[in-house]
Amino acid sequence: MRRNQVAVVGAAETTKLGVIPDMSQIQLHADAALNAIADAGLKLSDIDGVATAVETPQQIAHYLGITPTWVDGTSVGGCSFMLHVRHAAAAIEAGLCKTVLITHAESGKSMIGKQPRSTPADSLNGQFEAPFGVYGPPSMFPIPVLRYMKTHGITHEQIAMVAVVQREWAAKNPRATMKDPITVEDVLNSRMIAYPFRLLQCCLVTDGGGALILTSADRAKDFPLKPVYILGIGESVESPMVSQMETFNSSRAFKVAGPLAFKEAGIAHKDVDHLMIYDAFAHLPLFGLGDLGFMPHEETGKFIADGNTRPGGKLPLNTNGGGLSYMHSGMYGMYALQESVRQMRGIAPAQVKDAKISVCHGVGGMFAASGTIIFTNEK
Amino acid sequence: MAEAQRARPKPTPETQHFWDGTQAGELRLQRCDACDHVYFPPRPFCPSCASRKVSIFKSSGKGKLYSYVINHRPAAPGFTPPYAIAVVELDEGPRMMTNIVDCPQTPEALELDMKLEVKFEKLDDKITLPLFHPAKG
Ligand SMILES: [Zn+2]
Numbered sequence: 001m002r003r004n005q006v007a008v009v010g011a012a013e014t015t016k017l018g019v020i021p022d023m024s025q026i027q028l029h030a031d032a033a034l035n036a037i038a039d040a041g042l043k044l045s046d047i048d049g050v051a052t053a054v055e056t057p058q059q060i061a062h063y064l065g066i067t068p069t070w071v072d073g074t075s076v077g078g079c080s081f082m083l084h085v086r087h088a089a090a091a092i093e094a095g096l097c098k099t100v101l102i103t104h105a106e107s108g109k110s111m112i113g114k115q116p117r118s119t120p121a122d123s124l125n126g127q128f129e130a131p132f133g134v135y136g137p138p139s140m141f142p143i144p145v146l147r148y149m150k151t152h153g154i155t156h157e158q159i160a161m162v163a164v165v166q167r168e169w170a171a172k173n174p175r176a177t178m179k180d181p182i183t184v185e186d187v188l189n190s191r192m193i194a195y196p197f198r199l200l201q202c203c204l205v206t207d208g209g210g211a212l213i214l215t216s217a218d219r220a221k222d223f224p225l226k227p228v229y230i231l232g233i234g235e236s237v238e239s240p241m242v243s244q245m246e247t248f249n250s251s252r253a254f255k256v257a258g259p260l261a262f263k264e265a266g267i268a269h270k271d272v273d274h275l276m277i278y279d280a281f282a283h284l285p286l287f288g289l290g291d292l293g294f295m296p297h298e299e300t301g302k303f304i305a306d307g308n309t310r311p312g313g314k315l316p317l318n319t320n321g322g323g324l325s326y327m328h329s330g331m332y333g334m335y336a337l338q339e340s341v342r343q344m345r346g347i348a349p350a351q352v353k354d355a356k357i358s359v360c361h362g363v364g365g366m367f368a369a370s371g372t373i374i375f376t377n378e379k
Numbered sequence: 380m381a382e383a384q385r386a387r388p389k390p391t392p393e394t395q396h397f398w399d400g401t402q403a404g405e406l407r408l409q410r411c412d413a414c415d416h417v418y419f420p421p422r423p424f425c426p427s428c429a430s431r432k433v434s435i436f437k438s439s440g441k442g443k444l445y446s447y448v449i450n451h452r453p454a455a456p457g458f459t460p461p462y463a464i465a466v467v468e469l470d471e472g473p474r475m476m477t478n479i480v481d482c483p484q485t486p487e488a489l490e491l492d493m494k495l496e497v498k499f500e501k502l503d504d505k506i507t508l509p510l511f512h513p514a515k516g
Contacts, residue, residue: 119386127388127398128420131508132476133464135455139448143466147446150491195449195461195486243466243476244420248446 003265004379006089007220007227010040010213011341014105017327018177020207024113026055026063028105028209033064036211041224042099047213049100051088053080053331054115060103070097076237077364078278078331080104081212082371085337086233088214098215105209106329129241140366141281142197144248148283148297149196151249152290156196158301160187162282163200163324165310170321172311172350177204178325201282203328210334212341217379228344231267231357232374234260242366251363253370254291258361261372262293265357269294273355274343275315276336278362279322285309288361292372316352319343333362337373344377385457387506394421396435401507406438406497408471419473440497441514442469449484467495467511481512 012035014020014028023031029052037044049070050057057071072087074080081104088100107114119126134140148154164184170176182200190199220227236256239245246252262269269292277288285304290297294315303309309317320326320339327335340360342348358375390398397420400407410417411425412432424431447465454460463484468474480498482488494514501507 121387121389122391124420126386127390127394129476130386130455131388131506132478133385133450133455133458133462134476135450135453135458138453139450139455139464142448143464144446145448146491192449192451192461194451194464197448241420241476243474248466 002093003231004229004376005217006092006214007217007229008212008341008375009215009220009223009225009227010036010042010211011338012036012039012211013335013338014209017175017208018206019109020107021110021112023107023207025105025107026059026113028107028207029055029060029103030063032105032209032211033060033101033103036101036213039225040213042213046099047101049088049091049097051084051100051102053084053104054106066101068097070100076369078280079333079362079364079369079371080331081334081337082233082360082362082373083235083369085212085214085230085373086235086371089230089233092214092216098219100214101211102214103209103211104331104334106331107207108329109205109207125241129243137280137366138193138197138202140242142194142283143242144245144367145196145283147248148287152297152300154286154301156188157184158305159201159282159286160184161305162279162285163187165304165307166279166318166322166324168310169319169350170325173321173326174349176321176326177206178321197281200324203280203323203332204325206327206329208327208329208335210338212337226345226377228341228375228377229379230373231376232261232263232265233372234258234264235371237369238367240365240368245367250291250297251287251367251370253367254287254361254363257370257372258292261359261374265374267357267374271357272315272359274319274340274352274358275317276319276340276358276360277317278332278336279318279324280328280332280363282324284363285317292359292361311350319348319350319352333364333371336360336362340373340375344375383456385502386455387502393423397421398506400437401499401509404499406440406509407435408438408469408473409433409435417471417473419475439470442467442495442511444479444489444491444493444495445474446491447479447489449486449489463489465489465511475509478510479512480510
């Protein structure tokens, strides 16, 4: 993909976030999609590309009344939407479609119109992980943490600071689910979920959705709001089984996707004004800082504990409050993308002054997949 | 009401030898005849060089504790919290998920890199699971 040839011209979340007991999952998709279409000043009939995850593109296209010429149903977990952005950008550049709608929604809390996740007993996960008592992401995602901490010299207090700092950002955001300040002691005394992680180091469980609209950069200038250009993108996958990662000292999927995006963007790490790293659990920002090349893994814990990512710090990170404090419907990548777009438009509740480049990094499954998008508001 | 049961694996043609092995008291791995790569989980080809010439062999059953969590909530059916979900690194190279038995389920007792040995736990007439316990001596 060439730099800055495709732009985000519409972006919106569902009207409500949090607990939404009066909407099914597919209606949450529609609510977010209609908000994004209105944000872009478009009509439904202008959309000729549809991408979504978990639900199929045909479910979303039919429900909304769209007749697409291009669809993408890539469903690799919470970073699916980062991959959709990459695939949509390539499709727009190739002339397969002009205006792509990407939707996410999840009735993660209310569970209305949502298929429960299941692991077939004859799948590899069903044979070689499920019998040992894994039961949902809190029992799986933190499995690498103790090894990561031992190898890189990271402390429990440093990882607790991830939650503390993100709560500081959430306090500035009226739509954040959790806004009350917390301390390292609060984190380390909260209820144990899966040692070494406690409640405040695990993501929220909420309802919500979001949608993006992409088109070519030459058309983007005719839209009502400032376009947000796509400067570089990367993607990769590793293993659906956390036990089969190449190493617990880093993520191979992160290490492929991140550098691909930086190389394509042609920027250095010091050029980054704003950073989102999908934080389903508190260790992910550490893995992200290291694997995306911001610093050696050994320095990630100290970097966050020293306050570099908090409001006023030199590398603002997860400025909506993240999956730990803003919201987490189950597939949070869309909300990270929404915050990057708000920051590039200059309309975020906790706006980073003069931010010109935003890096948005997502994870899918338990380090199973990854997508990195680098946005800019300057062409 | 019957007590909730631990998730049972259902073997496939490609993994049957592994589950036959645990029933026979053997932890079976595969090695590529072409490039010597030892791998897990089971496949009838080498994920390193794509050769279909691979052999099944008996692992030493020895390894060390690579990482773990101690799960408190929510607990999987058939498990009483807190219980450790561990990843063992076998002496032959591959890693696998398991539980650590004959050992307190505490951070103090579960030291990373401690030596472990396989211990087979029969679930029923069809399935025996490979669990691990601290190595003796
Ligand atoms: Zn081979």
